[in-house]
Amino acid sequence: MFNLDNPSLLRSQAFINGDWCAAETQKTFAVENPATGAVIALVADLGIAETSRAITAAAKAQIGWAQTTAKARSQLLRSWFELLIQHQEDLAQILTLEQGKPLPEARAEIAYGASYIEWFAEEAKRIYGDVISPSTTDQRILVIKQPVGAVAAITPWNFPCAMLARKIAPALAAGCSIVAKPAAETPLSALALAFLAQQAGFPAGVVNIVTGTDSAAIGAELTGNPLVRKLSFTGSTAVGKQLIRQCAADVKRITLELGGNAPFIVLDDADLDAAVAGAVASKFRNAGQTCVCANRFYIQRSIYTEFGKKLAVAMEALSVGDGMDSGVNLGPLISSAAVKKVQALVDDALAKGARIGYQVKLDQKLFSQGYFYPPTLLLDVAPDAELTRQEIFGPVAALIPFDTDDEAIAMANNTEYGLAGYCFTRSATRIKQFSDKLEAGMVGVNTGIISNEMAPFGGIKQSGWGREGSHYSIEDYVNIKYLCENF
Numbered sequence: 001m002f003n004l005d006n007p008s009l010l011r012s013q014a015f016i017n018g019d020w021c022a023a024e025t026q027k028t029f030a031v032e033n034p035a036t037g038a039v040i041a042l043v044a045d046l047g048i049a050e051t052s053r054a055i056t057a058a059a060k061a062q063i064g065w066a067q068t069t070a071k072a073r074s075q076l077l078r079s080w081f082e083l084l085i086q087h088q089e090d091l092a093q094i095l096t097l098e099q100g101k102p103l104p105e106a107r108a109e110i111a112y113g114a115s116y117i118e119w120f121a122e123e124a125k126r127i128y129g130d131v132i133s134p135s136t137t138d139q140r141i142l143v144i145k146q147p148v149g150a151v152a153a154i155t156p157w158n159f160p161c162a163m164l165a166r167k168i169a170p171a172l173a174a175g176c177s178i179v180a181k182p183a184a185e186t187p188l189s190a191l192a193l194a195f196l197a198q199q200a201g202f203p204a205g206v207v208n209i210v211t212g213t214d215s216a217a218i219g220a221e222l223t224g225n226p227l228v229r230k231l232s233f234t235g236s237t238a239v240g241k242q243l244i245r246q247c248a249a250d251v252k253r254i255t256l257e258l259g260g261n262a263p264f265i266v267l268d269d270a271d272l273d274a275a276v277a278g279a280v281a282s283k284f285r286n287a288g289q290t291c292v293c294a295n296r297f298y299i300q301r302s303i304y305t306e307f308g309k310k311l312a313v314a315m316e317a318l319s320v321g322d323g324m325d326s327g328v329n330l331g332p333l334i335s336s337a338a339v340k341k342v343q344a345l346v347d348d349a350l351a352k353g354a355r356i357g358y359q360v361k362l363d364q365k366l367f368s369q370g371y372f373y374p375p376t377l378l379l380d381v382a383p384d385a386e387l388t389r390q391e392i393f394g395p396v397a398a399l400i401p402f403d404t405d406d407e408a409i410a411m412a413n414n415t416e417y418g419l420a421g422y423c424f425t426r427s428a429t430r431i432k433q434f435s436d437k438l439e440a441g442m443v444g445v446n447t448g449i450i451s452n453e454m455a456p457f458g459g460i461k462q463s464g465w466g467r468e469g470s471h472y473s474i475e476d477y478v479n480i481k482y483l484c485e486n487f
């Protein structure tokens, strides 16, 4: 099943205080390949006791880690980055087997995750303070930045490498230690990253990975333990709200990257081929299982039919299958529950008047063994269809026509989410209008891909708090201390 150049990357034990450890109960859980349903690993199923142990180790290690120089932290992060790149092929294989995305996309995710580590290796050296002019001559006002302390991270299954890297790297750069809990569906990538962190030479206790299926218990410890000073979470808005409540008890700092419902707007003066290419890139990346992927396509009426036809033609190039097979560019969904949810959303849209414009035909064998959903184009979707309100998280493109720019903006903003939005137009005036008015933390103009390590990734409204990536992210991992010096 695995064919790794370095089999040591495949770990099944958790990583606490520099040691690889089993659950105290010796319990394990199965990790499945979503393309086949086959069990690919049995991983330590930790609970509260081990999580608490990891937190204590992280809090202790953080004291020494914070006293290292920024340059030393930067060099370790750089070594870790280089190890990821060196093992990109093996890491991609592990990722594809546990998550399902096609191997080329998994390779791209490893490079994407590594880019955050490289970025924060550089940013570690640029955490600047400030000197402020006082109102009297006998004072000096200094601002210094100090690490927040031990951090907890809860990461999702859709980007098991990149989401972890983009939380761990700024934390370590700032002088924080971390206890990360990867999703139970995809713990292997996180453990492989921890193995490489160990190889890079991070001190014991600075990076800890707790694996387990009892997310509620582990989450309660990560949020309830006062030694944890900050939580960073990527996942659903519902769970994010629960974590906010849990962190309220001791007023922990929180970064949240929550659900999205991205509108993808194509105006009548757009380059249609570019818009279709952007639509395919945004919608079908990771089989539609990304928080920033286009969820609702609003297409101006005069180009609606042509856009639909061109998108259907572009979708013919989607080759659905096991991500390990060559030529496949769209993998399975993460679980059978995910397939059922997508089907229910499509059924609701059809019942409300939508029609299928195109659907990729699936090999029946795929259907019977893995969690596949056929890429589907839905036309004339009612503006109140459930999939315009909920994240589809599947390969379904739902097209809705509109007449005026104001109408498009109103429909786009008619959601409690505000993560990403997209707009295609050649007009400078309309670019400004849509960039200003779309209620989202990130807007892609004439592009369907907006994610990179240099830019601040995050949302507004119920899509989250704080930003990940970019120099802004470091601010989430430091406390500002103001020193009033009197002479």
Ligand code: SIN
Binding pocket: 158, 159, 162, 234, 257, 289, 290, 291, 292, 451, 457
């Ligand atoms: C996500 O889906 O949460 C992240 C996707 C990305 O970083 O582009």
